[in-house]
Amino acid sequence: MRFQVLGSLAILRGGHTERLTGRLERTLLAALLARAGKPVPVEALTDALWGDRTDPRTGQRLQLTVHRLRRKLGEPDRLSFGPAGYRLRVRPGELDAERFESLVGEAVEGARHDPRGAATSLRGALDLWRGTPFAGVDLPALDDWTHRLVERRLMALETLYESELACGRAAEVVAELTTLVREHPLRERLHALLMTALLRAGRPADALAAYRTARDTLEAELGLGPGPELRELERRILMGEPAKGKAAAAEDTERAGARTARSAVPAQLPLNVRAFVGRDAELAELDGMVATTRAAIATVAGTAGVGKTALAVHWAHRVRERFPDGQLYVDLRGYDPDQPVSPGDALGGFLRALGAALPQDPAERTARFRAMTAGRRMLIVLDNARSAEQVRPLLPDSASCFTLITSRDTLAPLGAREDVRPIRLDRLPPADAHRLLRELLGARATAEPAAAEALIGQCVRLPLALRIAAELIRSQPDLSLADLAGELAERQGALDLLDIDGDPYTAVRPVFSWSYQRLDPAAARVFRLLGLHPGHDTDAHAMAALAGHGLPETRGSLDVLLRAHLVDRGADGRYRQHDLLRAYAAELAAATDPAAERESALSRLRGHYLYAASAAMAIFAPNDYAPRPKVPPPDGPRSSFAGYDDALRWLDAERANLLDATRHGDPAFVTRISETVALYLRVRGYFDEAVTLHGRALEAARTIGDQMAEANASRVLGTMMNLSGASPEDVNAHFRRALAAYERVGDQGLQAYVLSSLACVRLRLGELTGALGQFERALALNGVNGNWRVRCAILVNMGRTLRTLGRLDEARNCLESVLELCETHGDKSVEANTHCILADVYTRLGQQAPAFEHARRGMALARETGYRQIEAHCLGKLGTLHRQRGELTQALHLHGENLALARAVGETELLIEALNTLATTHTAAGHAAQALRLHGEALTLATVAGERVAQAHSHAGIAAVHASLDERDAARSHWRQALATYEAVGLPQATDVRARLDELDGRDGE
Incomplete structure (x- = not known):
């Protein structure tokens, strides 16, 4: 029997097709296939078939529809009914969508090594496609599955033609690609493949025409220009270079030192687990998911203490080599007694590890994270999740990444919208529990088999409880397994009434209790206080403060807890607790220690x-x-x-x-x-x-x-x-409140500082002259003998403004007076900033020697003081100086480092400047596509942030790129937009832009 959903629904059996002509039959079959092999509640089926239009006879009508479908199936036991609802049994390979996804996944995985075999497999997969999935069925629950299948088909088509091109069949696939581009005009990858096929078929003019068609379509439909891949292909055609694939182009760029903002390769996995045993089936299932790439998300669900984190970390270490772009890990603390980690905070850690900027808006963080992980082969471990809502923003939007989630909950809502493979982790099988005990205790576990059996039962086969119990035995040579098992039995009897629904916490409390009771009073108190600590980890100094004890005494107690497995210590020397133990410690503290x-x-x-x-x-x-x-x-x-x-x-x-x-x-x-x-x-x-x-x-x-x-x-x-x-x-609202409060308390120095801060906001808006006047008023308010640090801040901002206005001698004098103050007071961070701006002033004055000297001095001080923003600025200044010398490889390298650090810091003004300066260097190197992409990103950021002058710089940079390509109309448009701002603000760049526009007009008249 076969089930077809790739097109109109159908059942194939006995050599003929059973078509489902009625709406009810089609909807019922679709709803059952969506959860093939799993029971579907009656309520869900009636809702799918009739929605709100139910009546007392709805149950009978459902039974009648089921009866009709059973007749079409021809095998009555295929569609069964049980307490949880109706279940349709579907054997492996019977559902065309499943076969399609399997063939596509295997072919995509092998395309790089065997393009010919991949092309054959993909054509076989695409032959299964008969039209839009579930055609004729209106069931919202199928929307996500349908969308995924449609996307997989497009991915299969793109991979097919990449493989065909790799096999040298460019001329043969031009017609097919032309049809596909007509059907999917907004799919840039298909446009790129068509251009590549035309170029390799010896038709460069047609390839350029295909580019212009793509550009016009994207601009008309989306208001956006072509992306970097299309622009790079156009550049290669114009330069007469052979067409290359994405990988080759990336290698060329890297070889030239022009890779921009190379993302960091994070390695965040915790230490591997000691004495890990069993879980072979679960490990094999995870291995299979990675090998076939059919599931990009897996969840490991199970009761607390069952070893979910141990499994995830152990497996992640086993397969980390398969993820060369890095491994990200976060403990979401979903069941901590205190506040779980928010998605925004978790994304902040991920983005920082990837060297990316941190937007304030959580949705923007998710978008930035997905952009940073797109196409990268990464492993993401989301440990101890509380809910689907907590993890959904942390999921990458790329099949190249694999996400492993652990939780006490099955996170079923996640599977309703994502392609998730669930793994249920039960307590250790008896044989594996015995193995773990033997690993931990050696001969003592085999010497008392009956007591070992009892102990395993009392620990309810939970690895956490077994490790704690084993440590009790190891630490006390005179304590037999039988003694411990007997004591735990007595304690369990006293707690049986509290053990509700097999809650593991109440089940293992006898183990915790016995281990805790064996502690000396000082260690027991430190254990309880660990439950009060507000953070996730701590050090000995903080624990000594909590305990009110000396450091040696506290460290001694922590060592006792370490040996008892009641606390863990990471490679960084900091102490952490399992959330069950932390909850137990907090409970003991509340019950034992007065408020x-x-x-x-x-x-x-x-x-x-x-x-x-x-x-x-x-x-x-x-x-x-x-x-x-x-x-x-x-x-x-x-x-x-x-x-x-x-x-x-x-x-x-x-x-x-x-x-x-x-x-x-x-x-x-x-x-x-x-x-x-x-x-x-x-x-x-x-x-x-x-x-x-x-x-x-x-x-x-x-x-x-x-x-x-x-x-x-x-x-x-x-x-x-x-x-x-x-x-x-929003910024000004805070500054105005601060200014009013400082006026009330009479602090003139901080009033001056806030006036200076308000002027900085005016700089963002392009009000340079007004900002300069406000800086002068702030300087006068602070006074010559006022707050020297505030004076430095005002003078630095005045110097920046004078530099931007082109008043370079005044800027230099202003900034050199700051250096004198820094020398008097020994402030290296302000000195670093001042040297950095002076490097730019001397660059604009055409004096390279002092410019280099100030940039290098600023760099050294920035690194000495950890001032990452200034380090990034100095990298940019040095890159510009090398570009002016014609040393483009070195300039590209420095500007690439500048951008990477700017993304990591996240300061908007710094990031925009880094993007524009690197883009300018790419223009000088003849890399038009890269330059346009970077200038475009800078323009977007500047527009969103209201950075008016930065917008003008971005327009001027884009114009220069178009001029280099002799695209005069585009160049003229962007230069005019830049000129409008330069003239309104009074910047010296206006003279240069006017000259460039005049030059364009002169060339048009030739």
Whole structure:
């Protein structure tokens, strides 16, 4: 028997076709095939057949329709009824859609190595296609499946013609590709294949005509120009170069040093699991998914403590070589006692690992993540997920990536919209539980077989409980397995009444309880306090603060917990707990320790974090625009740092915990942490964390009525939002609130700083002259003897503005006065920024020697201070200087590094500049396609952010590319748009653009 859904629905049996002419029969069969082999509830079927039009006879009508379908099937047992609903049995290979997807998956996987065989397989798969899937069936539940099948067909067609071209059959496939392009005019890949086929068939003129057709269609239908692949093909045709595939073109670009913004290759997997046993069937199933590429998403669901994370991590380490573009991992903490990880925060970690910028909007983060992973062979492990909603934004939109999700829940809603392969992980089979015990205990497990059997039963065959029990035995040579099994039996009896529906937590609590009771009082207290810690991991200093003990004593207790498997320690030396153990620890703390004592412990922890952060910042960035809070030393151990690198390591390691600690508790602590680490978050480019923290600080300050804290929070929040490209209106609202508050408290220095910040927003809008006047007013308000750090900030921004306006001598004098202040006060970060801008000033003055000197000095200081934005700017300045020397390979390399770092930092102005400068270098190197793509991205970003001058620079760059290709109309259009802004703002670039337009007009008149 065969079932056909690729076209109109049909059943093939006995050599003839059973067509389903009635709507009810077709809908019923489609609904059953959508869940082939699985029961479909009666309610779902009646809803599919009649919707809201049900009546008391609906059940009888369904039975009649089922009866008619059974007659068409010819095998009554094919369609059975049970408690869960109706089930249609479909054997492997009987459903044409399944065969189609299998053939396509195998052919796509082998196309690179065997294009001839792939072409044969793909033509066989495409022969199964008879039309739109489920034609004549109106059932919304089928929409996702239909869409996926249609996309797979298009992918199959594209891979087919790539394979045919690889086999040298260019002339033979031109006609077929021409028809396909006519049917799918917006599919750029098909246009590219047609152009390639025409070029290889010796028809370059026709290939250019095909490009123009594609360009005109895309512009008319979408308002967009051709993408980079089509533009690169056009460039090759115009240059007389042979047509190359995507891989060859990429190799050429890399060989020239022109790969732009190469994404990082992350390796985020946790340490592999010790003494992993069993799970052969599950591992084989995962291996099969990767080998066939038929499923890009798999879920591992099972009860807590059953070993889901261990399986995922163990398998990921086994197959990591299959994912050369990297492995991403996140513990979503879906069942932690505290707050789960939000999709936005998880995406922030992924994007940072990939070297990408972090948009503030969660939807934009998802889009950026999917763009960064598209076409890359990556493994993504989403551990401990709570719900489908938590993981759906984290799924890549590329069949080249494989996503493995672990959860206590089956995440069924995910499968309704995504192609997901579920794996159910049960408790260890008895044989594997015995193997694990033997791995952990050796001969002691085999010496007492009956006791081992009982112990395995009391641990309900959960690996977590077995490991803890085994450690109890290992640590006490005089304790027999029988003794432990007997004790656990007694404890289990006392807890049986609490064991609801086999909840693993109540089932393994006797093991936890026995292990906990064997601890000495100090270690037991530290274990309970781990349940109070607000973060996901911690170090010994923080635990000492929580406990109120000395560091040696706390480390001793943590070592006891490590040996008992009640806490884990990662390669970074930080301590983490399984969520079941953490929940148990929190429960014990609530039941054992008085509320006042628990609050006292958390207060000590907050004091530790505030003091340590203050000490680290005193080394990392001793100077700030506003005085930082004065923090008294804690009563217990005090954190100290050997130097700059040590302080920065601590800040990076504890960044998440500092934010977690501000979710609850003392509002004054929230405001003080915000004021303490604001400059760290800014310099390191952690914009998303900064906006979260400073937003909390603003609410906390209002709660306690602290006007100064409210002003500080508004100031730093506005600054970070401005850097990350938030709307000028929202940014200005924060700055104006801060200005009003500083006026009320009488702080002229910070009033001047906020006036300067408001002027920076005017720079974004292209109001350069007005901004310059506002900088001058801010400088006068601060006074010559006012806040020197604020004075530096104002002078730096004045220097930037004067440079942009072309008043280069004034800019140089202004910036050199900043260097004098930096030398007096020893501020290396401001000095790095100033050198960077001076490098640009001297470049524009045509003085390359001092320009190089300032750029290199700025680079050295930026790296010394960890100021990634300035490091990126300096890379860009050095690249421009090499371009002016004609050293294009070096310029491309430096500008590529500049863009990669700019994407990682996420500062909008920096990213736009990096895109435009790299594009300009590509133009100089004759890489028109790359230049247009980069300028186009810069123009989009500048338009969204309201960066008016950057928009003009992007238009000017695009015009230069079109001029290099002798596309005069396009060049003229973009230069005119750039000129309008340059003239309105009063920039010197207007003179050059007018000259270029005059030159174009002169060439037209020739």
